[in-house]
Amino acid sequence: MTPDYYLILAAVLFTIGAVGVLVRRNAIVVFMCVELMLNAANLTLVTFARINGSLDGQIMAFFVMVVAAAEVVIGLAIIMSIFRSRRSASVDDANLLKY
Amino acid sequence: MSLLAQGALLAADNTVPTGEAVTFWILAPIALGGAIGMVLARNAVHSALLLVCTMLSLGVFYVLQAGPFIGMVQIIVYTGAIMMLFLFVIMLVGRHTRDSLIEVLRGQRLAAVILGVGFAMLLGTGLARGVGSVTAKGLDEANANGNVEGIAKLLFTKYIFAFEVTSALLITAAIGAMLLAHIEKKPGEKLDQKVLSRNRFTKGNYPGPKSGPGVFATSDSVATPAILPDGTFTERSVSKVVPARELTLTEARPKATNGNKQDGEIR
C-alpha cells in the first residue's frame, strides 16, 4: 500500500459528499455533505503534506477547520431562522423564489 | 509515539509500514461506510452520527500520516464541536423532518449518482496514475523539532496574515449568531417576581386558584368549561391546548376493532 490510497479514498469521499448535496433535500443533511467534502479536501491536504515533505498542507487543513467552524455557525443560524419561520428544513419547501 | 515515528517512515519502494496499512484497511471501509450511510440515512440524527464515524477515522489517518496535532484538532474541533453543534440544531429543528422520496426534478437523483460515479472514477484513476510515480518524501525532516513546533513556526511566519484574518471570520460568526438568534427584551417586557404578583392582584383578575375543568360542569369532559357560582361558564378552566385538539366528527366515531368492517364505518 502506498500513500496514494489516501488520495483515492479522499476523492471517493469528496464525490459522495457532492452527490449527497445534489440528492438530499434536508438543508441540515445537505450542509453535512458539504462538511464531508471539506473533510475529504483536508485528507488530501494532509496526504500531500506527507508526499511533498512540507507541513504547509497540515496548516491549510487547520485553517479549513477554523473556516468550517465559522461557516457552520452562520449556516446553522440561517437554517434555524428559516425553520422557525416555516417549520420545515426541506430545501424543496423553500420555493417562494420562482418566477 | 512509536505510531508517529512509524507514520513518518516510508520504505524505499514507497510502501507504508504494515501497521499503517492494516489500520488503513480497517478504518477506510468504516470511513466510506459512514459517508455512504450519511447520504442514505433517512433520519438526520443517524446521518450526523455516521458522519462523526467518518471524521474520527480521518482523525486517525491524520495521526498516522505524521500529523498528531491536526489529528487531535480534527477530533476535538470537528467531531467534538462542529458535529455536536449539528446535533443540537437537528434536535431543535429537524429531528422529525424526513426526506420525502418524491423527486421534484425527475431523474435528478439518478443523474447525480451517475455524474458522481463518473467524477470519482475520473479523479481516482487520474490520482492513481498521476501520483504513483513519485516517491513520497515523508515528514521526518519537517517534524524533526516536533510536529506542533513545526506547525507553529509556519503558522506564525508564512501564514501569519491568514491567521490574523480568520479573526474577522470568527467575529462575523459571533455577530451572525447573535443577529439571527437573540431577541432583545424591551424594558417593559421583562416580567420579574414583583411585576407578576402585582399583575395577579390587579383589578378584574381573580387571584385564587383556577377552578378545575368539569367542576360544576354539565359533563365530565376536560373540554367542558367549569361553571362559576354565579352560573356563568369560565373559559379559564379549560387548558388552552384542549380546544386545539378537539376531534372532528369522523375522528370521534366509534372505531371497529376487528372483523370485516372498515375502520370507522357506521352501520
Next chain:
Amino acid sequence: MNDIQLPAIDYAALLPMLIVFGAACVGILVEAFAPRGWRFVIQVSLTIGGLVAGLVAIIVNRDLEITTIGGAVTVDGPGLFLQGAIIILGIVSLGLIAERRLERGGPFVAEAAHAANSDGDKRQEREPGATEVFPLTLFAIAGMMLFCVSGDLLTMFVALEVFSLPLYLLCGLARRRRLISQEAALKYFLLGAFASAFFLYGVALLYGYAGTVSLTGIREGVLQSEQSGILLAAGLALLAIGLLFKAAAVPFHVWTPDVYQGAPTPVTALMAACTKAAAFGGLLRVFNVAFETTAWDWQPVLATVAILTMVVGSILAVAQTDIKRLLAYSSVANAGYLLVGVVSLNGAVGSSLFYLIAYGFSVLGAFAMVTLVRDSEGEATHLSRWAGLGKGSPLFSALFTFLMLGFAGIPLTSGFTSKFALFSSAWDSDQSVLVIVGVLSSVVLAFPYLKVVVLLWLNPPGEETPTVSVPSMLTRAVIFAGVAVTFVLGVAPSFLLDIVADAGPFLAK
C-alpha cells in the same frame, strides 16, 4: 528549539485593508457600548470614514508593487485598482444601506431573530433597523479587498470566506418579505459553501502538484513539477468552479436570480457591484499569474463557459417579469463579457478593470432606482407594476431609461465604451469568436432593457401604479453617482482608460 522570525511586513501595503478591518472591529465595539439612539449616526460616519481613509491609503500607495508578509499579499497595479474600485463602489452602495427615509427604519429588519409573521415580527415593523449591518458590510468589503491581492491560494480561500459569510447574513435581513429574504440567504449559503468546497479541493490538488499554494509557486511548478499534469488540470478545474460561482458564470449561476431577488435591494446592489469586482479580480489574478503558462489547456474551456454565460444570460433575461431578476440575468450576461476579458489574459486586464467600474456604477444606480418604486407592501418589483410610470414621474423614468440604454450599450454611455474597449482588446488577443458571440448576445440583451423603457413610457398605467417615493440625500447621491459616471465614462472615458493602462500587468514574480 530554533527561534521564530516574523517575515518582512510592509505595513504601507497592508494599510488599506488594516484600516477597513479595524473600522469593522470598532463598529462591533460601538454596537456593544454605544447607546441605542446614537448607534446609527456613529456607525454610518465610522463606516464612511473608514472606507474613505482606506481609499486615501490606496491612492498614496498607487505606485507600490511588492509581495509582502511571507508571500500572502501581492500589491500591484491591478490589485490596487481593484481595491480602490471595491472601496468606491462600497461607499456608494453604503448610501443605499444607510437610507432611512424611503421606509421607516431603513431596509433592514430590526431583530432578525423573530420568526417571520410572528407577533414579535409585526411589533418591530416600525422600529429602526439593525445597525450590525454596517460592520458586516465593512468585513465583506475588507474580505473582497484581500481577495484581489492574495498572493497564495490559502489567503484567497480565507478571504473568500471573510467576504462571503457577511453577505450570507445580510441577504437574510430584509425588512419586508422576510420569508423570501431568509430563503435567499439559505440558498446563497448552501450553494456558496458547496462552491467553496470545490475551491478548496482544487487548492489541495494544486498543492499536491506544485508543493506550494503561492500563485507564483504554481507558475514555476508548472515548468518543473515531477507530478503528472492530471493533478494540475483537475486542480485548476475545481478551483475555477469555486471562482466562477462567485462570478455567477453559467452553469454556476443558478443562485443569482433567486438571491438577487430575495436579498434586500441595497445588499443586491452591493453584491452586483462589489462582489462582481472582487470575483473577477480573483479570476484575473489566478489565471494571469498562476496559469498563464498553461493557457493553451484552459482557454478553450473557459471560452466555452464565457459563450454559455453570455448566451444563456441574455436569452433568459428576455423572459423575466421582475426587474430584480432581469438585472440578475443581465449581471450573468455581463459576467460572460468579463470572462472574455479573462480568457484574453494580459491583453485585456486594463479593459476588464474599466468594465468593472463602469458596470458597477450603472448597476448601483439601477438598483437605487428600484428601491424608489413602492406601494404599501414595500418595493414593487414586478415589471407589470412599472407600466406607465413615465406619465407620473418623468424625471425618474428619464434617468432609469438612461441607465437601461447604458446597459444596452448605446453610444454616449459607459456601456458602449466599456464593451468597445473590452471587445477590441479581446479582438487584439485573437479571441475573435468570443467577440462575435459577445456582440450578438449584447444585441439580444438590449431587448429586455428596451422592453422596460417601452413599458415606462408607452404602456398605459395599470390600475394601481405604485408611487415613486422621494428618497433622502443618500439615495439621491447614489442615483446621481450612477447616472453621472455612466454618462462621463460614455463621453470622456480617456482619463480612466489611462489609469487602467498605467496599472499595468499583474505582478508575477
